[in-house]
Amino acid sequence: MKSQKLTDVAAGRSRWYDDACGTAHALELVGERWSLLILRELMFGARRFSELRRALPGISANVLTQRLVGLEQAGLLVRRLLPSPANVAVYELTPWGYEAEEPIKVLGRWAVRSPDHDPTLPLSAASLMMSFRTMFDAGRAAGLEAVIGFDLGAADRFVATIGQGAIAVVRGDCASAGLRLTGTPEQVGAIVYGGAAAQDVGVRVDGDAPLLARFAQLFPLPEKAGIAPGAAAQ
Structure with missing residues (x-):
């Protein structure tokens, strides 16, 4: 040893x-x-x-x-x-x-159940994209076929492809995507996880604007963990 x-x-x-x-x-x-x-x-x-x-x-x-x-x-x-x-x-x-x-992904999904998790804190572009991979709900995406681009600044461009109940997210040029979102990771996150309207948080929307409402519903956050009786006193 x-x-x-x-x-x-x-x-x-x-x-x-x-x-x-x-x-x-x-x-x-x-x-x-x-x-x-x-x-x-x-x-x-x-x-x-x-x-x-x-x-x-x-x-x-x-x-x-x-x-x-x-x-x-x-x-x-x-x-x-x-x-x-x-x-x-x-x-x-x-x-x-x-x-x-x-x-x-498993650790992240577990941790967001904490009552202390604050989704409004700063996050990177990769963090936002990883959250999409983590929180994606295949049932809510049933029948949806879409390509969505994200221009998050500073050479952080991503393309999310949704189809057959799955999502794939890669770095790449988003110019040909059916829906394109331009903004900061925090702004896009506010739409998806905070229910904000794109115009209210400064996100530019190009292409299939109605698709954004459907997309924003595909990533439900899990319920917060309850605190067992007496746990605070231990």
């Missing part, structure tokens, strides 16, 4: 719990502050260091560097250099890293 711990330290990996449970090891892999959010930002493809910092304004450059190194050492992401003329380093998830989407 001592030899293994020394090997882990040399490889730059943390061993916090000395516990064989998979949940404990998951926390050792992604339990440090910002780690899961970095994975979330990379779920839609490779990102530059500057793009990650812009999406996570509360993180310092030093901490972001540390987390990227740690996630790379854990095998969850890789750093690669874009070919000329870009010659810029980007970070992208490994196939195993992409598998973290499911636990991230």
Whole structure:
């Protein structure tokens, strides 16, 4: 065991719990502050260091560097250099890293049931798109076939394709989408999760405007968790 711990330290990996449970090891892999959010930002493809910092304004450059190194050492992401003329380093998830989407979605859906969750706080473009993947209700989308584009600024453009009771969201040009929404992630989120009207929050709507009302109903938030009697006193 001592030899293994020394090997882990040399490889730059943390061993916090000395516990064989998979949940404990998951926390050792992604339990440090910002780690899961970095994975979330990379779920839609490779990102530059500057793009990650812009999406996570509360993180310092030093901490972001540390987390990227740690996630790379854990095998969850890789750093690669874009070919000329870009010659810029980007970070992208490994196939195993992409598998973290499911636990991230499950954790997010569980957490929004907290009475303390505040959907009006700032969120990134990737966070909004991940919420669509997480909260999508296949039953409400029955019979709907649609392509919806989102221009969320700063090169954050996405296309959501809905069909056969499923949703696919990818980064991409939204010019040819049947419905196009232009605004900030918070503004679009206010429409979908807050019931706001597009004109009231400053979202530009192009194309099939009536589709927006149907789209906004596809992502119901789960009921808040009740507090068991006596729980507050424990």
